[in-house]
Amino acid sequence: MSANFGSRRLVVGAHYGSRDWLSQRVTAVLMALFTLALVVQVLLPGEMGYYKWAGIFASQWMKVLTFVVIVSMALHAWVGMRDIWMDYVKPVGVRLALQVFTIVWLVGCAGWAVQVIWRL
Amino acid sequence: MANTLKERPVYRNIHVSQIVSYRLPPAGIVSILHRVSGALMFLLLPFVIWLFDNSLTSEISFDRFASVFTSGAGFLPGWFFKLVCLGLIWGYLHHFIAGVRHLWMDATHSVTKEQGRSSAVITLACSLLLTVVLGARLFGLF
Numbered sequence: 001m002s003a004n005f006g007s008r009r010l011v012v013g014a015h016y017g018s019r020d021w022l023s024q025r026v027t028a029v030l031m032a033l034f035t036l037a038l039v040v041q042v043l044l045p046g047e048m049g050y051y052k053w054a055g056i057f058a059s060q061w062m063k064v065l066t067f068v069v070i071v072s073m074a075l076h077a078w079v080g081m082r083d084i085w086m087d088y089v090k091p092v093g094v095r096l097a098l099q100v101f102t103i104v105w106l107v108g109c110a111g112w113a114v115q116v117i118w119r120l
Numbered sequence: 121m122a123n124t125l126k127e128r129p130v131y132r133n134i135h136v137s138q139i140v141s142y143r144l145p146p147a148g149i150v151s152i153l154h155r156v157s158g159a160l161m162f163l164l165l166p167f168v169i170w171l172f173d174n175s176l177t178s179e180i181s182f183d184r185f186a187s188v189f190t191s192g193a194g195f196l197p198g199w200f201f202k203l204v205c206l207g208l209i210w211g212y213l214h215h216f217i218a219g220v221r222h223l224w225m226d227a228t229h230s231v232t233k234e235q236g237r238s239s240a241v242i243t244l245a246c247s248l249l250l251t252v253v254l255g256a257r258l259f260g261l262f
Contacts, residue, residue, distance in 0.1 A: 025226065028219050035216065050175075050182040057176055077165075080158045102162075109165045116173045 024079045027072035034069045063117045070113045074106040081106075146240035154218040157211035164208055206255045213254075214247040 004010055041056045042048070056062060081102045089095045134142060144152065161168075174185035189205070192198040221239050225231055230239070256262060 025223065028223065032216065032220065050179045053182070054176055077158070077162050080155075081162055084155060084159060105162070105165070109169055112166075113169050113172065116169065116176055119177075 020079045020082075024076055027076040030072045031069055031076065034065060037065070057117060066117050067114060070110050070117075074110045077106055078102065145237065146244065147236040150214075150218050150221070150240040150243050153214055157215040157218075160207065160211045161215065164204070167204065168208065202258055206251070206258060209254050209258070210247065210251040213250050214243075217243045217247050 038056070042053075046052050057066065082099060085095050085098045085102070089098060171185060171188075174181040174188075176182075188198065188201050190198045192201065221243050224239070225235075
């Protein structure tokens with residue numbers, strides 16, 4: 001049998017997209033559960049105002065959960081936006097530029113959101 | 121020889137200018153709106169985090185967060201921010217419900233034509249109904 005590794009590897013087979021597909025599903029479930037948990041806390045008795053709202057995000061465990069959701073959101077949006085660019089933008093250079101923009105946009109937003117939850 | 125061959129139909133990718141003349145089934149509408157709502161939320165992400173930042177940082181910033189929707193910010197009036205928020209509410213609801221539909225289809229292999237149709241109609245009905253209810257709340261109708 002001839003060599004089938006390194007630069008000689010025969011590029012066939014599956015799994016090229018299943019990791020992205022799975023990560024998009026897993027992050028979606030995490031964000032959906034977080035949404036439900038947040039809605040329940042907002043609907044708990046008590047007048048909605050700064051103290052109730054900030055109180056929800058005051059505990060360390062809620063900050064950790066929010067952090068997990070921020071990272072999930074960035075990964076999820078990366079897979080989704082990459083799909084959009086791959087479907088509609090054919091010139092390689094433009095597509096690369098848009099993908100770089102997407103990464104910068106998402107990492108920047110995620111960093112800002114993390115700063116908001118942990119500087120309090 | 122070529123003249124005797126029957127003209128075969130040619131299908132190409134649709135062009136942007138043809139979109140309006142294509143009638144999509146409900147599942148197709150849910151699918152493209154899933155994309156549109158995702159892209160919308162991606163683009164408005166800094167706005168959302170700006171609101172999140174102001175709403176959490178201090179009581180003073182919370183008041184600024186609240187006043188954006190009543191007296192506006194910069195040259196933009198308050199109703200404009202409410203309208204943007206309504207767009208975000210719709211986007212989140214549609215993306216959420218269409219996403220749950222996807223997970224349900226993945227988990228139970230509910231992928232027949234009829235299931236795709238009925239779940240798409242349910243998705244559109246739920247997301248639009250909830251958007252109307254929350255939009256009415258946002259604009260102070262109740």
